[in-house]
Amino acid sequence: MTWTWTPEHIEMLTRLWNDGLSTAQIGKMLGVSKNAVVGKAHRLQLAVRNSPIQRKEGAQIIELTANCCRWPEGHPGQPGFRFCGKQALPGKPYCPEHAARAYTQPKDRKSSTNAA
Numbered sequence: 001m002t003w004t005w006t007p008e009h010i011e012m013l014t015r016l017w018n019d020g021l022s023t024a025q026i027g028k029m030l031g032v033s034k035n036a037v038v039g040k041a042h043r044l045q046l047a048v049r050n051s052p053i054q055r056k057e058g059a060q061i062i063e064l065t066a067n068c069c070r071w072p073e074g075h076p077g078q079p080g081f082r083f084c085g086k087q088a089l090p091g092k093p094y095c096p097e098h099a100a101r102a103y104t105q106p107k108d109r110k111s112s113t114n115a116a
């Protein structure tokens, strides 16, 4: 590898890294491979960033769109809490299964008040 990191490059790397650019983007701007960026950042001990690829199964709140079931599963604030996230019925916030549960509440039989 003939590439050498100049202080300017390192400064740029650090700045772009802190700006939140991806390693691929930084590599492109510096003209080096993504791996070189990763390796250098590691050696510079730049703050580890959260990988955007980190995704858990199921839908997190932020990923919910209008078409996702919002039925909560688990307990809010506790690990494992999430939303159903399945395809929701058109115009409804829930998937068919949860819509059925949400909208079939036991109906109070309107006992006609004896107004007489």
Ligand SMILES: [Zn+2]
Pocket: 069, 070, 071, 084, 085, 086, 094, 095, 096, 097, 098, 099
């Ligand atoms: Zn659901």
